[in-house]
Amino acid sequence: MQLTIITDLNKCVGCKSCQVSCKEHNTSGAFGPVPDNAPYQDPDGMWWNRIVTMESGEFPNTSVMYLPKACMHCYDAPCVPVCPTGASYKRDDNGVVLIDYDTCIGCQLCMWACPYGVREFDEEEGVVKKCTLCIDRLEDESLPDHDRQPACVQSCPTHARTFGDLDDPTSEVSRLVQERQGFGLLPELGARPSVHYLPRRPAPSPVDRETLDEALKERY
Amino acid sequence: MRPAPQLIVLTIGQGLAGGLAVAFAALWSIHPTSATVADTLVLMALAAAGIGGIASVFHMHHMQAARYILRRLKTSWLSREALTTAWFGGALAVLAVWTLFIPEKGTGYLVWLWLTVALGLLAMWVTAMLYATIPAVLSWHTPVTVLSLLSVGLLSGGAAAGIAAPFDAPPYQVFVVALMVLAVWTLLVKGLHWRHFHEAHGRLRAETGTGLPFAPYRLQDTGTTKPPYRTQTQVAPIIPDHMRHTATATVVVLMVLAPVLFLILTLTAHVRAWSIIAAIAVLVGAVAERWLFFADATHSSRVFFVDESRHPARVGTVQTAARRAVKRTQPPTVSQ
Ligand code: SF4
Numbered sequence: 001m002q003l004t005i006i007t008d009l010n011k012c013v014g015c016k017s018c019q020v021s022c023k024e025h026n027t028s029g030a031f032g033p034v035p036d037n038a039p040y041q042d043p044d045g046m047w048w049n050r051i052v053t054m055e056s057g058e059f060p061n062t063s064v065m066y067l068p069k070a071c072m073h074c075y076d077a078p079c080v081p082v083c084p085t086g087a088s089y090k091r092d093d094n095g096v097v098l099i100d101y102d103t104c105i106g107c108q109l110c111m112w113a114c115p116y117g118v119r120e121f122d123e124e125e126g127v128v129k130k131c132t133l134c135i136d137r138l139e140d141e142s143l144p145d146h147d148r149q150p151a152c153v154q155s156c157p158t159h160a161r162t163f164g165d166l167d168d169p170t171s172e173v174s175r176l177v178q179e180r181q182g183f184g185l186l187p188e189l190g191a192r193p194s195v196h197y198l199p200r201r202p203a204p205s206p207v208d209r210e211t212l213d214e215a216l217k218e219r220y
Numbered sequence: 221m222r223p224a225p226q227l228i229v230l231t232i233g234q235g236l237a238g239g240l241a242v243a244f245a246a247l248w249s250i251h252p253t254s255a256t257v258a259d260t261l262v263l264m265a266l267a268a269a270g271i272g273g274i275a276s277v278f279h280m281h282h283m284q285a286a287r288y289i290l291r292r293l294k295t296s297w298l299s300r301e302a303l304t305t306a307w308f309g310g311a312l313a314v315l316a317v318w319t320l321f322i323p324e325k326g327t328g329y330l331v332w333l334w335l336t337v338a339l340g341l342l343a344m345w346v347t348a349m350l351y352a353t354i355p356a357v358l359s360w361h362t363p364v365t366v367l368s369l370l371s372v373g374l375l376s377g378g379a380a381a382g383i384a385a386p387f388d389a390p391p392y393q394v395f396v397v398a399l400m401v402l403a404v405w406t407l408l409v410k411g412l413h414w415r416h417f418h419e420a421h422g423r424l425r426a427e428t429g430t431g432l433p434f435a436p437y438r439l440q441d442t443g444t445t446k447p448p449y450r451t452q453t454q455v456a457p458i459i460p461d462h463m464r465h466t467a468t469a470t471v472v473v474l475m476v477l478a479p480v481l482f483l484i485l486t487l488t489a490h491v492r493a494w495s496i497i498a499a500i501a502v503l504v505g506a507v508a509e510r511w512l513f514f515a516d517a518t519h520s521s522r523v524f525f526v527d528e529s530r531h532p533a534r535v536g537t538v539q540t541a542a543r544r545a546v547k548r549t550q551p552p553t554v555s556q
Pocket residue numbers: 070071072073074077078079080097113114115116117118119130191
């Protein structure tokens with residue numbers, strides 16, 4: 001089993017709801033806090049899910065895309081073998097990559113090894129932290145079924161994120177990846193991320209005002 | 221990447237200790253040195269290893285977990301580094317006791333000396349492999365990284381040994397010439413390494429990083445009010461060109477050119493001050509080299525955090541130009 005999240009880049013509107021709900025849930029949950037530095041002066045701090053905004057194309061034919069970026073729960077997670085203490089590990093039963101804060105020495109080698117920059121160093125506790133795929137929610141049997149999914153998936157207002165088992169060919173996430181050519185980031189680095197993104201459909205080709213006016217005149 | 225001072229001290233200290241051990245073993249094997257020289261060289265190596273060891277403690281930010289560090293010897297180069305560096309430190313400590321307090325220095329001593337050297341080289345190699353085997357740090361992921369760390373370590377240790385090495389004994393000239401050859405070799409290796417660093421800058425591909433349908437790409441927002449430079453040490457703003465050039469020039473001049481000149485002066489004038497200056501120059505050059513090694517390293521995740529300066533956002537440019545135009549057309553404000 002490989003639990004994962006698929007994000008449809010056509011649906012994500014960059015509202016950062018998942019970013020905020022991740023911080024909210026995890027700060028108050030079993031794996032928190034996700035710390036802040038100087039929150040009331042010059043705010044800076046740790047986020048396990050960051051929404052990167054990219055602009056592409058040449059002006060004036062540009063488009064903007066939002067890329068929610070958290071741990072990819074890689075199949076060949078390079079952060080795991082480098083860890084000297086075994087604090088970073090990948091669970092055999094569901095493929096989630098986790099960190100045991102009690103055995104982490106804070107050497108940050110895993111931060112170098114992770115190609116995606118999703119691990120963050122907690123200066124206060126001296127350990128590295130990252131997205132847990134909300135494992136505390138997934139495994140909390142006291143929660144109702146609809147709550148046993150990651151906070152970021154649940155809070156997405158456009159339903160851009162889908163959670164499921166990528167190793168199950170009948171699951172919704174497998175279907176989306178197969179049918180919509182889901183892709184992983186930085187494939188050349190060999191981490192085989194389980195988190196996939198559904199690519200943007202090409203933007204319609206731009207039409208200038210004169211061509212549009214002419215077309216409208218011809219037609220009506 | 222943000223350079224961590226403790227890692228600079230740790231890697232330089234380990235290289236220096238290994239290099240000193242090699243230099244001392246070479247000198248001793250050709251012709252046993254006086255007790256004073258042997259004591260000085262071994263104590264210098266031990267001090268360098270000790271300083272490196274202390275620095276490594278500061279790199280562990282959660283000491284309570286330090287006891288687990290050898291758990292992943294099978295896969296983690298850091299576990300292996302901790303083990304091999306401890307072996308080297310232990311062997312060096314025994315060597316120091318033997319050198320200082322036991323007058324008998326026969327074959328057994330020579331064997332132990334070379335065993336210490338072997339452990340020193342092993343520790344240096346393992347440390348270098350730690351850096352060279354991380355594909356995400358594009359600049360380091362090359363065998364040249366191993367050559368570079370080994371060469372700089374041997375050169376700095378050799379130069380430091382020159383401070384105490386005897387002038388009058390015949391191996392000294394061979395030693396100095398070997399050191400000069402090593403300096404030139406190190407320059408070649410560093411040249412290759414820097415070329416790899418330069419290529420790594422260019423290899424960062426936003427296309428595969430984002431999956432956007434058409435290039436070029438610009439990063440508009442890293443998700444929060446600030447890029448995560450504080451919590452993610454593997455990315456940091458790219459160092460400006462002038463800084464890179466100054467550091468590179470410092471390495472070339474202090475770690476290679478100046479020492480070669482000073483070593484020639486030592487050979488011809490037989491004045492020990494020159495060899496001391498050469499050793500200091502190499503050490504300062506090695507610090508600059510190691511700083512550049514960390515500060516200029518390109519991590520793959522930089523693609524998500526730093527704008528690509530080659531393609532500045534035209535939207536931003538147009539807006540700025542428009543704002544400037546608006547400013548120009550506004551009448552100047554008159555103070556009351
Ligand atoms: S995204 Fe990074 S932290 Fe997450 S599993 Fe992959 S390598 Fe590890």
